[in-house]
Amino acid sequence: MPSAGASFFTGVSSPLFRRDPPQLLRKPRILRMAPRFAISVDRVPATIVTEEKLTMTVAKREEEISTVETEKRWEENEEKERRTGWKEYFEHAKEFIGVADGGPPRWFSPSECGSRLDNSPLMLFLPGIDGLGLGLISHHQKLGRIFDVWCLHIPVADRTSFTDLVKLVERTVRSEYERSPNRPIYLVGESLGGCLALAVAARNRDIDLVLILSNPATSFSRSQLQFVTPLLETLPDSLSPALPNILSLTAGGPLRLVLDNFVKGLPLQNTARELIGDFTTFSSSLPVLADILPKETLLWKLKMSKSASEYANSRLYAIKAQTLILSSGNDQLLPSQQEGERLHKLLPNCELRKFDDSGHFLLLEGSIDLVTILKGASYYRRGKYHDYVSDFIPPTPYEAKEVIESNRLINAVTSAVMLSTLEDGTIVKGLAGIPSEGPVLFVGYHMLLGLELVPLVSRIYNERNILVRGIAHPMMFKRQKNGSLPEISSFDTFRIMGAVPVAPTNLFKLLSSKSHVLLYPGGMREALHRKGEEYKLFWPEQSEFIRMAARFGAKIVPFGAVGEDDLGQVVIDYDDLVKIPYFKSEIEKLTNEAMQLRTGASGEVANQQVHMPGILPKVPGRFYYYFGKPIETAGRKQELKDRENSQELYLEVQSEVERCIAYLKEKRESDPYRSIVSRLFYQATHGFTSDIPTFEI
Template sequence: MSISLCTLAPFGVKLPGLRLGCQTRSSLRAKGAAVTGGENVLEKTMKEVRYLDVLYDDGFGSVTLKEYFTTVRAMLRNDGGPPRWFCPVECGQPKVENAPLLLFLPGTDGVGMELILHHQSLGKVFEVRCLHIPVNDRTSFEGLLQFVEQCVKYEHSLKPNRPIYIVGDSFGGCLAISLTARNPEVDLVLVLVDPGISCAETSLQPILLPLLQIVPTILQLPIPYLAISGGGSIPQEALGFLSGNLTSAQPLVAELGHTIKWDTIMWRLKLQKLGASYASSRLHEVQAQILLLARDNLLPNRDVADRLKTMENCKVRYFRSFTDRLILDDNINLLTVIKRANMYRRCRKLDFVTDYLPPTLSEFKKTFDEDFKPYLRLLSPVMLSTLTNGRIVRGLVGVPEKGPILFVSYHSLLAIDLAPICEEFLREKRRVVRVMAHPVFYWENFASSSQELSFFTNISLYGGVPVSPFNMYRLLERNEFVLLFPGGIREALHRKGEEYKLFWPDEAEFVRMAASLGATVIPFGCVGEDDFLELFLDYNEQRSIPYLHNLIDSVNQNFSRIRDTVKGDDGNQVFHLPAVLPKVPGRLYYLFGKPIELKGMKNVLKDRKSANKVYIDIKSEVENTIAYLKKKREEDPYRSITQRALYQATWGVSAQVPTFDP
């Protein structure tokens, strides 16, 4: 595992600004090897077109923990140098324009290679730089803080509008918090992984220090390295780090343990304690965005998370991890976590349109081939589309390859229609469908409460955008595939007896916009919600219960109404969660209607009546597709889950289950 070391500025030594900037940019843009001058490597890489394809290979999963320990072994050799920055060669050249800077601050071990599992994925969308503190370095906490602060201020002076991401692991989290509190004018985004500020509030460290002196002589285990790499907080976690999948790496860990001297251990643990106390005392001064990643089975980190939750710009995500280091868990993709939290941006304010990163191949496989595979197999969706000659075929052949395309439809109960659409368009068309989503999915209380597996936690990952005319216009302008449910949550959270009933506004909200941009409108229908769910307690019944009545009002005060100008029941876009009962699963059916091209229809732009006529035609087409599917599903011999199970038992679980003849 190769790295490109580049000492930017040892503590106490100020290099000329020009030299510092050149060295920094060269080290970050080195691709495949360290840049030592000549050969026009920088010019060649800058000429490359920088963009990300849908389902691109982010490289996550290609590096293992064994490679981490191999690299750490090489970096723990005492070179007598000061703290320094380095850019891992695996990060390469960012594939997006104006990529933000990401600084990694390591744990108490100071190696700086804890991001090794994420180097390739992060390097495609960030300029990555990691801090390395040599094993025998004795720089104080204040000295380390000033060293990092000098780099941050310099980079901020170069690009004041570019955010600087700081990923702090354990002790690095203390540095990150302290740095942010001292520099409120800099646009910083903190990603704290099990931050070490809990060490200032726990009594475990006094117990651990004597234990470190006894255990190695008895068990001959590499406790020294584990103690500082784990932050010196919990002995059980350190001992457990050698179990599980790390058996093959034990000889390497043992060697690392005998490399580090005991005075180094004591110094680093003291540094951890000082940093934790400093950061804890300055926590209230932090104004930056914070994303806290913590293990839900670790009590001290939960206490820290509860403190940080009260901060205005803090998001907390819990993970079930049994490794000593959350950042070294190969089931957690750091870039995916950042994207899910809507915290990736390239300027001072998040832009849901231009800052969006398409899903990667590893994310797609994790979501649809692992996490949601049983759910999608249960739905067994049937996708039908209409050719230009009116013929209905299975698959998405009838959907044009190029945008802009606006899909409009009825919204099924609890949005069970959403996941199959996202999967099928990615799998067959390699296109992201940008779903116009309700603001509740971007409300932090909703996101932090959705800790269990849910497709709604992935809504931003797979193209979700807060619904607004401005966002929809910009997406269509960029030739995107846009999905709009004109009925909104009024349909997705409908009342009893309202299955497949459209609650669209009277005005043609989207027709004139689509016509002005030359977009193609594809009406479609989805049928099958009544084969999976039965409403038990709807909105009207919940309003009659005082507790639920107050809860609904409280939740809806946190975001503005989507259609507060629409009168009557069609504008009643109140968010609530209806109680439902599961049924014996049936099947989900989709029919994408014949594309309606609005390009060149100038009469729609100028004449309101013409626009309303097109609007009514689109609405009628949606109703017709629903009626068609409700009738044809009666002819499907595999509508029942029992028949589908028998078919797949015969032909294999990966076999496509047949359906009715269109």
């Protein structure tokens, strides 16, 4: 069981000895031991060698609980724990700067961050202008489950130059690369730390680095911060250097303007209670902030930010590292959103995530979860390339709840009816007929625009606690070029819930891992069908999945879904659009942006033109799903290797999907609550959480 402390070290290969400093990191309900500082002998400064300055009383151990119990309890309380990190930040900042905080910059590792996945990558956090290294404090526990986390701490009085900081980080990166050359190294840079991460990446193009840049200070020359330095330099020495006194200077001056904006940019939450709490926390902690950034230190860090920005910008051309930029739209200190767009265009292997309502200190906001962001962007990997199966981290209950809640409107409007088939062939309401144990392959009809996906995945997860991994079009993961298609970030929630790109290797890995997999043989051709083609299957002529399912003994569950014609009607389709030169040109652009699929195929399912049909909305009806009887392939591996046998089963599955659709189309005619009007009236009289009846089976 890892202790809830921190380990400090200036080197990674030198002999180490341990001392007992004050407790630095605390978490409720977690076993806490005395935190440790490990300092390399060859670089121990005289100011921190004295044993008396570092030895503290060992903290009392809390009740020991097993790792499994800790994990379960942590997940159960994840929603409660999701809060701003400012209070923790200031609490631990006092301890960081309060005792023997001299010497050179050094790394510390929150010992709660003991990685629990094999071959977890190393994450190095590079702090912003404060230098403490506490910017990830509200993420430590969750990050520690999938990373080895080290944070750089720069003491308040330290005056190490930017280029020397680059060399310090570079030495650590190279040392860890030599020790584990096949695992990536993550550099998470906040503000000034973003410049540091870019500089290290430019100098180490041969090392597999992943950069996560939160509002990088490469835009310093275009920010209000540049006006603070000359004002600080003109302050008389007779004035107290404490930041609270600087705050009380004349209103309207550049420094006051910046610091006022600092407060405005705080990640205040939506509720009044949290807003007051955040503001009170910050206001009462101004003395701590003054200790973190006294006048001399603030002046030094501002000058460093200027040189760091120039250094990093002059070397952007040399950066090949995979990069994810996190940009705040309400950053009052730096023009971060514009800078994110600029870097996104300049860096060759870069993705951008925007947070329009967030301030400069993005990683301390309660609404921000770095692990969730990495999952959504598919930026977590333990090898040279991201593997959508082996690198997948299932959503926590809170993450899944957030994704489902974000789609609650379509769930409420469609009020889906789910039917399934038991092993004896009995049709039942609900999902009892869906096999609990994988591998399971759901094969069905893709409604217009894929509208059936959200209710299907949501209900199976909520009612059966089964995560369905969808096989999706590659354009949801990568683009051949940027253009008019929705931003990749629009599909982050799909990736969080386990979607993978269409590829035989991905289907192979999912079935081998006994997953529940969702496959649409008709793909985009069905989802973007023409007028009058509702509920018509467009499947390839030859089997694409039967032999793969048989290889792993997967159960094939054919299903049908109807209801798209109760939401809207296609009035302008592809055939109409291509007759108009402007729309034909736009369709060609969109198709060239998307990743190509089935380029070697012929007929209806060949690579499809990407377009948006014109849809006339209707008064919403209802969605209906019918999961047929599972088809066993276990023990049929040799039999289904034969092409004729596999083709016969393929046609059987296709026929079963068509039968499920026909059954639903007939039965829904007798549903008294097919219209949203009748459903709303029912809920008004029976309660809005009540289940709405449907037709008799």
